[in-house]
Amino acid sequence: MTNSSIIVNINGKFVNEERNRTSVSIEWRHHSDALDTFFVNLNDSPSFSYITAGKFRYMEFEEGKVKRQLGLHHLRENIGKTPLKLDDLELLANGYFKCPDSTKQEINNNVLATAASNTWWSIVVDSLPTPEKVVMRGVTKKPRYFSLANWKAYAGEMLPTLASISSEDYSGSLWIQSAYPKKALEADPLQKPVKPKILLPVPKLFGKITVEGERKIPLILKLNQKLLSE
Numbered sequence: 001m002t003n004s005s006i007i008v009n010i011n012g013k014f015v016n017e018e019r020n021r022t023s024v025s026i027e028w029r030h031h032s033d034a035l036d037t038f039f040v041n042l043n044d045s046p047s048f049s050y051i052t053a054g055k056f057r058y059m060e061f062e063e064g065k066v067k068r069q070l071g072l073h074h075l076r077e078n079i080g081k082t083p084l085k086l087d088d089l090e091l092l093a094n095g096y097f098k099c100p101d102s103t104k105q106e107i108n109n110n111v112l113a114t115a116a117s118n119t120w121w122s123i124v125v126d127s128l129p130t131p132e133k134v135v136m137r138g139v140t141k142k143p144r145y146f147s148l149a150n151w152k153a154y155a156g157e158m159l160p161t162l163a164s165i166s167s168e169d170y171s172g173s174l175w176i177q178s179a180y181p182k183k184a185l186e187a188d189p190l191q192k193p194v195k196p197k198i199l200l201p202v203p204k205l206f207g208k209i210t211v212e213g214e215r216k217i218p219l220i221l222k223l224n225q226k227l228l229s230e
Contacts, residue, residue, distance in 0.1 A: 001092065002157040005032045005182035014082050014165075014172030022081045028092065031182065036093035045080030054094045075118045076139070083170040087119035097123075120144075130158055142168050154179035 002008075008028045016022050027039040038050040049060040059068045075087035090096070096116040100107045110131075112123040120138035125131035134146035150161035154176070163174040 001095075001159065002030055003032065004030075004155070004157060006030050006155050006157055006179060007182055008154070008159065008179040009177040010174055011177050012082065012084070012172060012174040014084075014170060016081055016083055017169040018081070020081065024079065024082050024084065025177075026089075028089075029182070030093065038089050038093075040079060042080035042082070050086065050089050052090055052093050057090065072116065072118050083165070083167065083172065085119050087117050091117060091120070130160075155181040 008030070010026045010028065011023070012026070013021070013023045023043045025041045029037045029039075035051050035053045039047075040050060041047045046061055046063065048062070051058055051060065057070045059070060060066070061068070070086070075085065075090055077086050078084065079086060079089075091114065094116075096114055098113040098115045100109060100111075110125050110128060112125070114120050114122065117138070119140070120136045122137050124135045124137075126133040130148075130151040132148050134148065136144040136146070144165065144167045147164040148160040148162070149164075151158050152161055157179075159176060159179060161176055165172050165174060
């Protein structure tokens with residue numbers, strides 16, 4: 001969906017397969033020359049970060065600083081209790097798609113075949129480059145339907161503002177809250193590390209005096225306390 005370094009904030013609300021309401025917010029940091037990172041915040045499951053470089057990927061949980069290495073077969077797992085898959089993040093980050101089969105007489109450029117996905121085999125769109133209807137088919141044998149609306153330019157990239165998602169077992173919607181180029185984050189003073197304060201050395205006169213394991217107040221402080229009390 002994008003070839004430039006960009007940060008996209010996405011919100012989602014769903015009715016999942018268990019007929020429960022669930023929601024998610026995702027900050028997608030896409031880098032054209034580095035690792036992609038997704039900060040995933042869930043309302044009913046532990047939040048985590050998903051980091052992928054294409055050849056390897058892992059999840060990082062804030063509690064306990066736990067890291068979980070992931071293989072391709074792990075991408076079939078759901079994100080929390082939402083109907084979204086880890087594979088959805090992988091496809092967004094790396095865009096694994098095969099080239100059209102040149103042996104066929106009639107090549108349909110609107111059918112995108114995934115190359116490394118363990119969940120989705122194909123993505124069929126009604127038009128390119130800004131489709132309105134999308135169908136994803138894969139190992140579950142239950143297609144997923146997208147309805148994309150209001151394509152807009154974010155940081156020079158065309159992205160759909162709203163996406164409705166549905167299947168036999170779930171439904172929901174995704175929408176973009178904000179999107180901006182990566183350099184805007186680097187220029188944000190709130191993101192820069194704060195320089196530590198330089199502490200001047202404490203005069204020796206006011207240092208702690210230890211006598212036989214006990215801390216004593218220096219004599220000059222005792223005199224000051226007496227003067228103040230008078």
